[in-house]
Amino acid sequence: MGIHPSRFTAFALCVLALAAGVALIVLGHPHAGWSLAVAGGLLTLLGLHDLTQAEHSIQRNYPVIGHIRWMVELVRPELRQYLFESDEEAAPFSRSQRSLVYRRAKGEAGEHPFGTLLDVYRPGYEFVGHSMAPVAAADPSTYRITIGGDQCAQPYSASVFNISAMSFGSLSANAIHALNEGARRGGFYHDTGEGSISPYHRAGGGDICWEVASGYFGCRDAEGRFDPDRFAAQATTDQVKLIEIKLSQGAKPGHGGILPAAKVTREISETRGVPMGRDCISPPRHSAFATPRQLMDFIARLRELSGGKPVGFKLCIGHPWEFMGIVKAMLETGIRPDFIVVDGAEGGTGAAPVEFSDHIGAPMREGLLFVHNTLVGAGLRQQIRVGAAGRIVSAYDIASVLAIGADWVNAARGFMFALGCVQSLSCNTNRCPTGVATQDPLRQRALVVPDKAERVASFHGNTLKALADMLAAAGLSHPSQIAAHHLSRRVSATEIRGFDQIHEFLQPGALLDGAAARTFYGRNWDLASADSFDAKAPA
Secondary structure, three states, X not given: OOOOHHHHHHHHXXXXXXXXXXXXXXXXXXXXXXXHHHHHHHHHHHHHHHHHOOOOHHHHHOOOOOHHHHHHHHHHHHHHHHHHOOXXXXXXXXXXXXXXXXXXXXXXXXXXXXXXXXXXXXXXXXXXXXXXXXXXXXXXXXXXXXXXXXXXXXXXXXXXXXXXXXXXXXXXXXXXXXXXXXXXXXOOEEEOOOOOOOHHHHHHOOEEEEEEOOOOOOOEOOOOOEOHHHHHHHHOOOOEEEEEEEOOOOOOOOOOEEEOHHHOOHHHHHHHOOOOOOOEEEOOOOOOOOOHHHHHHHHHHHHHHOOOOOEEXXXXXXXXXXXXXXXXXXXXXXXXXXXXXEEXXXXXXXXXXXXXXXXXXXXXXXXXXXXXXXXXXXXXXXHOEEEEXXXXXXXXXXXXXXXXXXXXXXXXXXXXXXXXXXXXXXXXXXXXXXXXXXXXHHHHOXXXXXXXXXXXHHHHHHHHHHHHHHXXXXXXXXXXXXXXXXXXXXXXXXXXXXXXXXOOOOOOXXXXXXXXXXXXXXXXXXXXXXXXXXXXXXX
16 A cells, blocks of 8 residues: 555645745744744644654544644534524424524514425424314413312412423523523423522522422432421422422433532532532432332322422333332322423433433323323323423424323423523533533623523513414414314325324223223233332233
8 A cells, every 4th residue: 555645745834834934034034934933843743743642543644634623523513503504404403493492582573484494295294283263362371270189288370381490500500590580570480400499599589390309409418318307498488389309301311410529519519408529419219219109108298398289200201110100009099299290302401321312211202192191091180280391492392292191391491592502512511602501600691690581581471472373273272272183293295194093092091990901001000010110020
């Protein structure tokens, strides 16, 4: 194999520049000579280092010029996002989706010129059927549901669109403050995420759903176990409206988390109740309960400690018999959660192992349908509210989820866009360019709380207004009226089916009277136990 001198052309030019600079100095042109000699000399040294180092093959074969590859890779996400990405290419949210949020957050017109950019003949295209007798659009402020069953003393009237779980620590202080202030202005709730209730949640004054996870942040003792007294002290405050036990999240289900000691600031330490100078650990499972039956006891305990506020749990569906075991525990103990939030594998997080993000956990729609059907089949659906979270930004996203079983929806990244997030995909670096997902005080100065709080409220309000217009076109006046038969999906180039034809819906009590036997639901129901998350041996 011959040698290809062109690989060394850049290096050779650097050596020539050094030589030319030296020659100019000798010939009496020191200003130009020194500039050329210094530049050529530095690049020559770089080339010599490239030729002798053993770590990077490309730089060894292409001294000096090989560094261009790394420079281009460094800005590749920005080049792709701003120059080469199509409007409908999702990564994970498309430019069209982000632009929609930006416009609604700013209160700008949301009209779409010259027709849809979507290929309506592509399999997967979905739409809402319109009515020959449309109705007047309802007031979006009436789009609320009551969360809290007959075991709850303080039910809560929630918007059908709320802020999903994002912790202080993952998001900046200014981001948390703006989100909560926006929730207060718009009349919807703000889920704290597992990082507990920070001073910035309190400063906003908005309604709070307090998420209690396996680390029991904000309600833990020195050993990291659940502390009922610390829990009651926070849960009974007026701003806390709901308590949500986090069993798993869609972004990394079944996986714990760690906040390195270097990132545990004094504020995070005080908010979470963890010491500074030590890694902050979120275990993969809870220590307060180990079986479905014990989970029901824990729910009853939190409800009592909170003064009777709605208590529920959030999960991403994994093994189907585990959730069914929880439902069996509801039937056997008589204790029921007030709500269940279904997260999907498409959910986002600051950082997660690739395999967990890509290949663990059920997608939100499938998980939601499974939870809805299981509760229907067990005769419990009317007593328990069901929420859903997972890549929701538009009014259609909301409608499509409500149609297959949800009572309300939560969104995280949509509200991050409302704060100004540009999807730079740098959440895990502490170098967020917009001050949303960083603890760097200089970077988060860019996020001005009053302005962004107004954008959060505006995004919420304008999205619900779009939902009201969409429902009105379908002849509906409230989100609770939308059902599977109102929506359709193209399943091939020549066939469209309604959601009620695509999805399986159980009849009330089907799991109890044997009507679902020998189906997916019946087989997993037989494996489920109220006394263990493990599957029972098949009969």
